[in-house]
Amino acid sequence: MKRRIVYISGIIGSITTALLSILGFVATNRLMYMKLKDNDVILKREVLAKRFDEHWYETVRKKDLWVDSPNGYPLRAVFLKPLETTRTVIICHGVTENKINSMKYARLFERLGFNSVVYDHRRHGDSGGKTTSFGYYEKQDLQAIVHAVRKEIGSEAILGIHGESMGAATTILFGGEFEEEANFYIVDCPFSDFSQQILHILRINTPLRSRMTLRIANLFLKIRDGYTTTLVSPREVIRNVTKPMLFIHSLEDDFILPDMTKELFDLKPDQKRMKLFEKGAHAKSFNENPEAYEETIKSFLSDFHFIN
Incomplete structure (x- = not known):
């Protein structure tokens, strides 16, 4: 027995x-190995929505950058230089997207007096890398991009970073670990903790x-x-970020909940602003509120004396 x-x-x-x-x-x-959006689908979507002007992109002064990741693969970046200025913003796209999705922000910052750098995260677009890590390895890649841009613009130039979704979380993780390397940060719909975000997705989409x-x-x-x-927890490092940070989220976002942005805003000690839009699904704050979005960024940059 x-x-x-x-x-x-x-x-x-x-x-x-x-x-x-x-x-x-x-x-x-x-x-x-999260399924990525097809590059042609992203391009067609942005062109049809008039968020990406192909003629402007073909004619604007720009420089291709291939940056070596400390994790052993090349990162594809494009330094867009429509203006005679050293003021620059690096733009970090969200998961499953690519640098084409960042072009709408590049045009926004051009109107505010900044050149911009758009790039593909690891395993996205033209960059190398075998896996997506939702900010863990991406923050080190972002540091490599920052170093490459600093070589172009100089150590005294104003440098900002704008991130959307995973790109926003990556921006915070970078800022918390490599704080001295940028002058300001703008984070649009970041998650505050990746474990909590996964549990949220599991609970709404699966029986697990x-x-x-x-x-x-x-x-x-x-x-x-x-x-x-x-x-991968922005909430654990946000207190280390002393440079100015603008938090953006849409109240209609049910993928990454706006409460996560509120939590991060509360945890950052000072030098901060927050804008919560009434309208917009996940990562759609700009798409649904383009004029107000631009005005929000303009006010933030003015408040902290990055523009006149």
Whole structure:
């Protein structure tokens, strides 16, 4: 009888281990290899919406930059120089997008007196890299981009960073670790903690609603990609950011909840502004409120004396 119980327990244990392994592998695949939007689809979408002017892009003064990531792959960036100025903003797109999605912000900053640098995150667009890490490795890539831009504009030039969604979280993670390297930050719909964000997505989209799923995923994520979601937490570093920061979110966003931006705003000690738009789904604040969005950024830059 005892032998039978041990045998049955062994079978159950083996099945459980196999199921947990499958769950961990599938969950980390969904994170590491999240399906990207087709580059042509992004281009067509932005052109049709008149957020990307192909003629302007073809004729504007610009410089292609290939920047070596400290993580061992090339990053594709484009330094857009429509103006005779050293004032520059680096623009970080969201997950599944590419640098074309950043062009609308480049035109906005041009109107405010800044040149801009758009680039593709790892595994996106023309950049290398095998996985997406939602800010963990991306913050180191951003530092490499900042260093390359500083070589172009000089150490005394005004340099800002604008990030959207994952790009916003990356911007905060960068600012919290490499604070001295930029003069200001603008973060549009960032998550405050990646673990909490994953749980939110699981609870609204899947029957997997427990933290056990996340713990299993983290075990496999650490083995497969060298980090865990607990290390991707803007809330843990936001207090280190002393430079001015503008927080933007839309109250209609049900993907990354606006409460996450409110939390980050409250945690940052000072030198901060926040704008919550009534209208706009996730990462659509500019699309739905272009004039008010630009005016919000203009006021922020003026308040902190980056423009007259």
